[in-house]
Amino acid sequence: MLRQLIPLLIVISLLAPEVSGGKSEGVVDLVIVVNKSSAVHALSSDDLRAIYLGEKSAWSDGRKVLPVAFGPGSPELHLLLKAVCRMSEADYKRYFIQMSFEGKTVVQPRILSSSAAVRTFVGSNPGAIGPIHSNQVDDRVSIVKLNGAPGEPAYKLSGQR
Numbered sequence: 001m002l003r004q005l006i007p008l009l010i011v012i013s014l015l016a017p018e019v020s021g022g023k024s025e026g027v028v029d030l031v032i033v034v035n036k037s038s039a040v041h042a043l044s045s046d047d048l049r050a051i052y053l054g055e056k057s058a059w060s061d062g063r064k065v066l067p068v069a070f071g072p073g074s075p076e077l078h079l080l081l082k083a084v085c086r087m088s089e090a091d092y093k094r095y096f097i098q099m100s101f102e103g104k105t106v107v108q109p110r111i112l113s114s115s116a117a118v119r120t121f122v123g124s125n126p127g128a129i130g131p132i133h134s135n136q137v138d139d140r141v142s143i144v145k146l147n148g149a150p151g152e153p154a155y156k157l158s159g160q161r
Helices: 002-019 045-052 075-085 089-101 115-124
Strands: 027-035 066-070 110-112 128-133 141-143 158-160
Touching: 027 075, 027 115, 045 066, 045 075, 066 075, 066 115, 075 089, 075 128, 110 115, 115 128, 115 141
Parallel strands: 066 110, 066 128
Antiparallel strands: 027 128, 027 141, 027 158
């Protein structure tokens, strides 16, 4: 009986991504969001990198930039650092240690635990910016175009966990 079920289970497991809409569980789809009141609608990868490296601390309207991110070890942080900062998590930590050692004041992202927490923080703080899962966008935040719209090949924050 078990020998007859094995081929069926293999077929079902191969079809699982198709049934779930073509996305496997290993895919992370993030979008960068800002507060709804923000005048920021698009950023280059270099601009976003400068924000997450603490090199850009104010928006063009003078508001303080408040970057937020997911916690250490999360696939979301891994994707953000890889796609935007072109660093590993260890390199990112070393970068901020080096900046501190050199006496430079840089703003590190506030660490939050979930898309819902990032969305709530960004929705409540006009200068905030952060990544959330694409299915978590609501009317408190606006998606920032990053080298193209989400879903386009140029958009940087979609990848494997």
